[in-house]
Amino acid sequence: DAGVTQSPTHLIKTRGQQVTLRCSPISGHKSVSWYQQVLGQGPQFIFQYYEKEERGRGNFPDRFSARQFPNYSSELNVNALLLGDSALYLCASSLDGGGTYGYTFGSGTRLTVV
């Protein structure tokens, strides 16, 4: 079975631009979460979606937005990019949005803002 698939794997953007990152969860998984991992730090929670509804949002500015589609794939959008947005963006999927099953992470999208 395919794992969590993220695209693109690497991306270079200029300050002020907008970026869209994509995630395909494991087949059958209905919950998707997004995390930002700055180099040398632990991942920080951005969003959680379950059954296309936003279930949680971390301490990130409104420049960050996301959505989940009927096929449970997800997009993370970041507007007005700042140098500090440079990070590895991780998508994780889970079978349910509740307490039983843990998350499987993808390999991430490495975003560099110049």
Next chain:
Amino acid sequence: QQQVKQSPQSLIVQKGGISIINCAYENTAFDYFPWYQQFPGKGPALLIAIRPDVSEKKEGRFTISFNKSAKQFSLHIMDSQPGDSATYFCAASMGGAGNMLTFGGGTRLMVKP
């Protein structure tokens, strides 16, 4: 505010030795405590997890020890191997395994042959 503190930041262990990584948390509502292993260029992979109703869980060479009263938990890697060299993260969540994870800062482990 960092709610999960991890130590040490880096660790060097000889092959065959025991690697010990510690984490402390503040929020007593946390009820799920996983450990993740991350290799360069990869996403974190779940190693082992524990819930607060048990004090220890062992899977192969990996053991979690949990001290609810001290709000601390630790990962022990027995018979450490060079292939274990990676960054390890502890994490915590409330409401179960499928909810928002709060990660520690990570420990870079190097196992010398």
